[in-house]
Amino acid sequence: MSSFNAIVPMSCVTAAAIAAMIAEAFRAPGERMPIGPLGAIGLAGAAISSVLLWKDGASSFGVVVADKFGLFVTFILIIVGVLSLAISEPTIDRERLPRGEYYALMLFALAGMMLMATATDLLIIFLALEVLSLAVYVLTGIRRDHALASEGALKYFLLGAFSSAFFLYGIAFTYGLTGSTRLDRIGSLMAAQAMAPTPMQLLAVGLLLVGFAFKVSAVPFHMWTPDAYEAAPPAITGFMSTGVKAAAFAAFVRVFLAAFEPLRPSWSPILWIVAAATMIVGTVVGVSQSSVKRMLAYSSIAHGGYLLLALLAANDVGKAAVLFYLLTYAVTNIGAFGVISVLENTDQPNDRVRDYAGLWYTHPALAALMTIFLLSLGGFPPMAGFIAKWYVFSAAVKRGYTGLAIIGVLTSVVSVFFYLRIIVMMYMTTTDTPARVPPIPRMAGLALIVSAILVFYLGILPTRVLDWAAASIATIF
Amino acid sequence: MAFYVFAVIAVVASVLVIAQRNPIYSVLLLIASFGALSGLYVLLEAPFVAVIQIIVYAGAIMVLFLFVVMLLNAPHEETDYDERIHAYEAERGAGVPAERVRGAGAPGVNKVPMRFGGFLAAALAVELVWVLTKGGESGAFPSGAISSVKTIGQLLFTDYAFAFEVTSVLILVAMVGAVVLARRES
Numbered sequence: 001m002s003s004f005n006a007i008v009p010m011s012c013v014t015a016a017a018i019a020a021m022i023a024e025a026f027r028a029p030g031e032r033m034p035i036g037p038l039g040a041i042g043l044a045g046a047a048i049s050s051v052l053l054w055k056d057g058a059s060s061f062g063v064v065v066a067d068k069f070g071l072f073v074t075f076i077l078i079i080v081g082v083l084s085l086a087i088s089e090p091t092i093d094r095e096r097l098p099r100g101e102y103y104a105l106m107l108f109a110l111a112g113m114m115l116m117a118t119a120t121d122l123l124i125i126f127l128a129l130e131v132l133s134l135a136v137y138v139l140t141g142i143r144r145d146h147a148l149a150s151e152g153a154l155k156y157f158l159l160g161a162f163s164s165a166f167f168l169y170g171i172a173f174t175y176g177l178t179g180s181t182r183l184d185r186i187g188s189l190m191a192a193q194a195m196a197p198t199p200m201q202l203l204a205v206g207l208l209l210v211g212f213a214f215k216v217s218a219v220p221f222h223m224w225t226p227d228a229y230e231a232a233p234p235a236i237t238g239f240m241s242t243g244v245k246a247a248a249f250a251a252f253v254r255v256f257l258a259a260f261e262p263l264r265p266s267w268s269p270i271l272w273i274v275a276a277a278t279m280i281v282g283t284v285v286g287v288s289q290s291s292v293k294r295m296l297a298y299s300s301i302a303h304g305g306y307l308l309l310a311l312l313a314a315n316d317v318g319k320a321a322v323l324f325y326l327l328t329y330a331v332t333n334i335g336a337f338g339v340i341s342v343l344e345n346t347d348q349p350n351d352r353v354r355d356y357a358g359l360w361y362t363h364p365a366l367a368a369l370m371t372i373f374l375l376s377l378g379g380f381p382p383m384a385g386f387i388a389k390w391y392v393f394s395a396a397v398k399r400g401y402t403g404l405a406i407i408g409v410l411t412s413v414v415s416v417f418f419y420l421r422i423i424v425m426m427y428m429t430t431t432d433t434p435a436r437v438p439p440i441p442r443m444a445g446l447a448l449i450v451s452a453i454l455v456f457y458l459g460i461l462p463t464r465v466l467d468w469a470a471a472s473i474a475t476i477f
Numbered sequence: 478m479a480f481y482v483f484a485v486i487a488v489v490a491s492v493l494v495i496a497q498r499n500p501i502y503s504v505l506l507l508i509a510s511f512g513a514l515s516g517l518y519v520l521l522e523a524p525f526v527a528v529i530q531i532i533v534y535a536g537a538i539m540v541l542f543l544f545v546v547m548l549l550n551a552p553h554e555e556t557d558y559d560e561r562i563h564a565y566e567a568e569r570g571a572g573v574p575a576e577r578v579r580g581a582g583a584p585g586v587n588k589v590p591m592r593f594g595g596f597l598a599a600a601l602a603v604e605l606v607w608v609l610t611k612g613g614e615s616g617a618f619p620s621g622a623i624s625s626v627k628t629i630g631q632l633l634f635t636d637y638a639f640a641f642e643v644t645s646v647l648i649l650v651a652m653v654g655a656v657v658l659a660r661r662e663s
Contacts, residue, residue: 061639101657108650127643138654
């Protein structure tokens with residue numbers, strides 16, 4: 001039975017998702033069921049099994065490997081999942097969303113993400129990608145009576161289906177070249193012919209790069225991001241901007257730094273341009289946004305650029321920086337979207353920058369939390385974002401990507417402008433018509449406070465988590 | 478002998494597909510053509526491809542085609558009298574500036590699909606010539622054992638068992654998603 005060990009965490013989450021579906025099916029009309037806590041139980045099971053697997057690791061069927069790298073990402077996903085479950089509850093009540101299906105899809109998406117982070121076979125990575133994408137497409141458009149939600153979800157779905165085709169085509173070419181979809185075999189076969197890469201190899205790498213770039217919303221494949229992030233309920237936006245990114249980057253790192261490492265001279269210049277464009281476009285376009293959700297969508301694109309920079313640097317510091325950055329970004333961004341989600345009202349979204357005017361005087365706690373998250377996204381010490389960015393840039397400089405590091409620092413400085421704009425709005429302006437904010441539910445408030453504490457913990461005492469990240473990355477390379 | 482039966486059915490059905498005015502007949506004839514093709518695959522000792530041909534093409538894709546044809550409610554194609562063209566010409570006669578109708582309602586509107594069809598036919602003809610002249614040279618074609626249903630089934634439930642299970646979760650997610658988005662509020 002030992003061969004099943006590696007898939008226990010995602011099986012727990014899948015079981016919780018199926019339980020949520022069954023609970024919804026047998027629910028009497030009007031009866032309230034604690035379906036959210038059901039999901040939390042599944043995630044707790046996943047957390048416990050991951051802790052038990054941490055020391056020795058495991059491998060199932062030769063295609064799923066629970067090494068420290070995969071488990072680290074699994075932990076990030078569990079944190080994302082628990083915080084999202086807590087933040088979602090008020091949204092579901094307010095928007096009258098189908099509770100069972102909402103949680104079931106969220107848990108299925110999490111299971112897909114965990115599988116994607118631990119899979120070592122292109123076929124399984126693709127299937128996991130589809131599981132999480134399909135669930136997230138539906139969650140994006142789950143507010144069916146909003147025209148904007150349907151538009152965003154449809155755009156996301158059509159472009160996502162297109163990018164999946166690219167990804168699949170890349171897998172087909174890789175299989176045609178190497179006769180295998182296992183990453184280790186692809187890696188050794190690629191290494192054997194790496195001296196003179198054939199056009200077919202470059203085509204395969206290019207197509208896979210397009211597929212991944214879409215999922216991590218790198219420029220020029222970022223067009224869907226602002227629309228989808230604006231269309232989805234803010235709790236879902238927080239979930240997908242962090243969870244999908246973590247899972248996609250985990251697979252990206254595995255495929256490109258393990259299987260296609262021998263072809264690095266071919267793909268690193270392309271990734272250089274993509275990373276630079278992603279940082280610049282995400283920041284520059286973000287400055288001109290008047291909707292906080294769209295602004296955070298562009299900020300999330302820019303953060304994808306910093307992660308690409310860390311992936312490109314790919315020395316010991318850089319690889320650990322990817323994982324640490326994913327963790328801090330997940331905690332911070334979920335917190336920021338959690339605040340937006342709590343501020344949202346039934347009849348007004350309250351997501352314009354001007355809706356934040358005078359928030360400090362009406363809701364000091366929310367304003368303070370939002371400040372913490374925004375400063376962390378901007379990279380201010382002593383928040384987590386500072387340490388994460390510092391590691392990324394120092395890794396890039398060490399590897400010789402000084403130009404990219406300079407672009408990264410400059411875009412960070414520019415991005416501080418739009419984070420500070422909201423903070424100025426909250427503290428230094430008053431308004432005659434303050435935004436009407438619904439009462440803050442206890443669970444969501446607690447989740448926000450936990451995220452804020454994590455932001456400070458990772459910012460002030462990062463050593464232990466960084467050590468874990470470094471240990472994780474050592475297992476696959 | 479069986480080859481000629483299937484080949485004749487496939488060719489005749491394919492010709493009739495494009496000779497029909499009623500799209501529904503075209504779709505049904507296409508199913509007959511696909512059925513004959515799948516018979517040819519059986520003769521080539523590729524039973525798996527034959528079954529997939531029936532399930533995917535003659536089953537799923539044809540249902541989609543039929544669904545779209547019926548949804549658009551297009552009972553038959555009008556070639557010699559198109560009321561859209563005539564509506565435009567009537568409009569033009571009523572003094573509408575010529576720029577508005579240029580291109581959209583000109584009698585040459587059907588030339589684009591004709592040209593596209595011609596291009597496609599030429600490409601297929603080139604392919605056919607290439608296959609007939611060069612096709613026999615590649616000797617590395619896998620033997621029948623690899624494409625047999627038994628081998629594929631064994632692989633599906635041994636090496637690819639996990640992928641198979643993940644696919645079932647994928648289909649479940651797709652089903653739940655479709656229900657969530659399409660359900661009517663009660």
